[in-house]
Amino acid sequence: MKPFAPMPLSIKLPLLAAAMMILVGAVASHQVLRSLARVQDARIQELAQMHVEGLSVALGPLVLRHDVWEVYDTLDRAAQGGEGRRMILTAVADDRGRVLAATDPRRVPMDSDIAELAGDAVALENLSVDGSRPVLSLLAPLIYQGRMVGQIATELDVSDLLTERRRAVLILIFGNAVAIGLLSLAGFVAMRTMLRPVTTLARQMTETQGEPHQIPIAEIPRGDGELARLAHTYNSMVDAVAAKAEAERRLAERERFVALGRLSSSLAHEINNPLGGLLNATDTIRAFADRPDVVRRSADLVERGLRHLRDVTRVTLDQNRIDTTDRDLGPDDFEDLKLLIQPEVSRHGLDLEWSVDLTGGAECKMPAGPVRQIVLNLLLNACAASGQSGRVGLRARSGVEQLTLQVTNTGPDMPQSALDRLLDDGPLLPGGGVGLRLVRELVKGLGGWIAHAHENGVTRITVGLPIVREAANAQE
């Protein structure tokens, strides 16, 4: 059935129905032809038997007397009758097989051996219109008064029966062809109509771009049939899929704020720390207003503090806005990330190993937002995993083909549930965060890959993101 596999169901089923009808038609035709053959055989056997019996009665005494003329005259008169048209030749021989007379004496001369005529002749009970031969040969004993006094060889013209059989075959073939054609067409239309909902369902499932769409109510079959239930179930599934996608989108959105939330205390601290210095500086300015050098130093101090505050605020705002920017990734983004993660690093008393080298061509067409989210989430996770006084690292390298990001920490290895969220597409178990799953989704969206390793007490998450070249981009 493999060649039929790509064929749509609405073609396959009518074809199957037509094939079954052909099979049924062939079997029925075979039965009809067999019956016809049996009837014809019975007819020809009955006719031949009557012929032989009639001749036996008429010719018995003549054959006994070897009365050639009377045998011939009887055969000749019999041949003039209706039977004669079927019996194209009849020869009668004596008990030694010598021909006494035949209806065609020139073909079967007197005193010739009847075996020469009856070479392929069969006995009465084996007489059969077997298809190809228009003339059948029969050899029967001539029984008179209970004993065999001679033999009768007869050739029967069965061409009309063969013609009848051929006509029956033609009628059957033509009739079956017309019937099967009409029924197949009707079957095709009926099947197509019945299967339209399935076709619609298949189209909705396979041909929709982006997300699946519901089957319009007008196209759902009426009633409570299987197909109607199937369509309703499909629509419910589409709803569920859309709801799930929306939930995931909202979750991802929330995750961004979660990440910022997780940063907020650190960031507050980051803002709060300079504030004490700044207030001290303003007090100093106020107290030593007459001392320009002190005022200048204090103003410098205030300016540095305010610039730091401005940077922190900008980075925070940028991080919050990343989904709306279509800016390409650049070294500044990593600087922003370093600034964002620094307070968390400081809070945990961690060592930060920072190594970013994008000179290999990564100033490339790669959206900044998703990459920043990926790195931030991984770094936050690393910070949390490292515990106190650990080591967290980021290594970013741009190659010809891809940008490689490697986030390390010296904490314990990731639990299996976290790995599942990062490396697998399985359903999210309740209770876990969505940050790692968001990383996975973003990496997938960028066509990249994620690897995990834990060696020598260092957990290493490596992300590879393919770089879209300018030329390729231009072609698109």
Added chain:
Amino acid sequence: MEHLIKRRTLVQAGIAALVMGQARAQPVFRLGLTPVFLDNDAVVIDGLRRVLSRGMGREIELVQRRTYQEITGLLLERGVDAAWLCGYPFLQHADLLDLVAVPVWRGGPRYQSYLIVAAEDPAAGLADLRGGTHAFSDPDSNSGYLVTATDLRRMGERAETFFSRSIFTFGHRNVVRAVADGLVRSGSVDGYVWEALAEIEPDLTARTQVIARSEWLGFPPVCARRDSVGAEPVQGLQRALMGLEATEEGRRALASLQLDGFQRATPDLFDGIADRMRDLEE
């Protein structure tokens, strides 16, 4: 002679005649015929019967047998009052039989025996037929047996050995059929019958050809027992036969038989046949 009718019809006609005859005051006159001569045409035979019956003033029963031997036997044992025989059986029993009348055909009371073969047969005479199959009409027929048998005897041959096989068909028309259909290669047939068939069944005779004709021999006569030939019934028959030409009905009957009439005859008419009989007996 428009229809060739089966023998059964003839028998029925005979039975009908018998019944009618019994109803009359006069005893029925029984006339013997053989299918050897002018085979079984009931219309012709019945026409002849009616005109003779009228001429004789009594009913005639036609008694038909298969062979000359049977009819001759009937005549000799008085099973029939008279019979239309052949010259050969008449001569065989010349001591007991006498002539009543002889048909006149083509101006005379004589006919010939024909030796026939199929139309496409290259044989030109009896000598060319050696080893072939042959059809005689009746062992007691002059034209249908005696002529060919004596011709062979004169050639120093015998029919039993000259031909690979010979059959008797007991009818001159049957001889023509046997040759025409190819059942046998050659046949001995009454020339009068062959010529009559050439008129009424030309398709049949066209499939044969005459390769030899005998000398003119005495036509098959109507005979009666010598002891009854002078009696009234036979005399009545003789008068009726002689008088056929006189009536319209009689002429029609003669025309259908393709005969000119009947005449008296003496045994010397059959001298030719007697010669052949002697040749055969030697």
